Amino acid sequence: MNQHTRRPQPPVRPPNAKARHGARAGLAAVLVVLGLCVLQHAQAACKLRSLEMPVTMVGLRPTVTVRINDTDVRLLVDSGAFYSMLTDATAAQLKLRVTHLPFGMRVHGATGPIDARLTTVKRLQLLKGEFADVEFLVGGNELGGGIMGLLGRNLLAFTDVEYDLAQGMIRFMFPEGECEGRNLAYWAADTPVSELALLRDARSKSPALRAIGQLNGKDVEVLFDTGAVSIVSLAAARRAGITEAEMTPTAAMRGAGQGEAKAWVAPVGTFELAGETVRNSRLRIGNFESDDHDMLLGVDFFLSHRIYVSKSQRRMFFTYNGGPVFALNAAPPAAAASGAAASNPPPQNLDAAAHARRGVASAARGDLQRALADLDRACEMEPQGAGHFLQRGRIHLAMRQPAQALQDFDTALRLDNTQAEARLHRALLRASTGPREGALDDLQVLDRTIAPQAPMRLTMADLYLRLNRPESAVAQWNLWVPARDNDASLPTVLNNRCWTRALLGIELDQAIDDCDRALDLKPKTAAYLDSRAWVRLRRGELGDALADFDRALDLRPDGAWSLYGRGIVRTRLGDVEPGRADIEAARKLRPTIDAEAGRYGLAAEPRAVPAMAAPAGPAR
DSSP states (O other), rough: OOOOOOOOOOOOOOOOOOOOOOOOOOOHHHHHHOEEEEOSSTTEEEEEEEEEEEOOOEEEEEEEEEETTTEEEEEOOOOTTTOOEOOOOHHHHTTTTEEOOOOOEEEEEEEEOOOOOOEEEEEEEETTEEEEEEEEEOOOOSSTTOOOEEEOHHHHSSSSSEEEETTEEEEEEEEEOOOSOOOOTTTTSSOOOOEEOOOOOOTOOOOEEEEEETTTTTTEEEEEEETTTOEEEEHHHHHHHOOOOGGGEEEOOSSSSOOOOEEEEEEEEEETTTEEEEEEEEEEEOOOOOOSSSSEOHHHHHEEEEEETTTTEEEEEEOOOOSOOOOOOOSSSSTTTSSEEEEOOOOOOOOOHHHHHHHHHHTTOOHHHHHHHHHHHHHHHHHTTHHHHHHHHHHHHTTTTTHHHHHHHHHHHHHHOOOHHHHHHHHHHHHSSSOOHHHHHHHHHHHHHOOOOOOOOHHHHHHHHHHOOHHHHHHHHHHHHHGGGOOTTTHHHHHHHHHHHHHHHHHHHHHHHHHHHHHHHSSSSSHHHHHHHHHHHTTTTTTHHHHHHHHHHHHHOOOOOHHHHHHHHHHHHOOOOHHHHHHHHHHOOOHHHHHHTTTTTOOOOOOOOOOOOOOOSOOO
16 A cells, blocks of 8 residues: 655755846746736745646646647646757648757767757747747657647746646746745645755756655655656666566656667655655666666656745755555556545636646546546536547546547537547547447548648557558558657557558558668567568568568567468478468467458468458557
């Protein structure tokens, strides 16, 4: 059971520092004139002015929507990123001019280097202001959920920042008066406040949020990173006494950089930070290395706390919201437990948008019942708000209530037929529950109306395969691939396109190019070798096909499609008995393989193919 406690702390005062209350250049100077809200601090000598930035959770990703050159762009709020970034596809969609980085500059992510470039946005509309000639890095991997880039510390850390993600809000704070050395958790009243000294970095104008915590009693350097979920480095886990026997393998760790890292889940006895102790947790362990941190305290930590970061004091003040601190300790969706009582009572008199933001934040924490209550209220208060029905439909999907979800997506599209996400969700539901023709109709509308480089085209391709429209899947990949030369998903997509073309017997020269490119990126991948072998079999290049099937089976001896293909090649080359043995082995591993292959004219022997609902792209 996950437990959270807090021990009393003596007051900690920062070293003397000159308060920064003068004029701020650039972004800060523009924001100050926008009409800031004044918060009366408990101590009258200190006043806090604030500017609010609404945040919407997409799963466990906090996002904001900005306008770049008059186009809405959804960005991930990433306190772990030193600079804001757009994906290659976003730069292509917005027709931005991209240049090389300054000589000698390199950008790295947690799992490897990022092939980054630079662009300048003519107009950026953020909060209540418009800013000219704002620089962004260009590169990194796509994050899903329609996210088109990152909002990094160069735009987040120009002043004090309050992270209130559980309520769907970030506030830029401007202290005035005698605030130095004060407790700036203005909302806390009598609630205990944790006060934490941040590690200093004199080299950076927007330094990373780093501090010292304790994992099983051992010091660890933590980085506060809203762009990630909490994870501990393998080296730090070992120092904390976590053994390999306690670690269970899980999905590989991936980030903005190229490559991936092995990951595990392990029990952790205690994690301590600024007087708070979290006991009996489960945390992800990642095989990554960093010069400045041992552990990422991710968005799950931010959702379970309300946090004020003082730039001048280099301190963090935070209170505990209640519920699980780490994502792996959250209640499963079916249970939808509300967790521990919050130490900060939720604000009252919310408008519809605030209810919606709080609802999706509760969903991110696994509290679906509370999420649904907030989304119900948002839909009641603003019945013309298409976005509220979209968000409620997602909650119904998470609660395994497809009929209610479909009704909400229908309503969202009736209110606003340009809601691409609602249309995609409806298409996915219609493909599963019917009518399948309706799913195709939705896909065709999306194909006509979204940008050629839109991230959702990858999901559309997968859906076309489920609907037995492989040619349409290839068309979606043809739009997705050109703008993503360095995306980590590229090898998989190239292989999928190669394999589908092999099945259809079309564009075989391009199919070979796809498989060659995928293998250049990941040479020892059995599926990629298998796909190329089938293309070569289609082209009658039996010797080359045999070599690829052999290499694929060396890597994955139980690959049914590779055995089946090698059996066909061996038989055609006159090596009949070994060929038949391969085919029989494939049939034992995959009894439907004759029918699946026969649908594309690839059956081992001429035979009647029984009727079946085989997918367009058989899984291998």
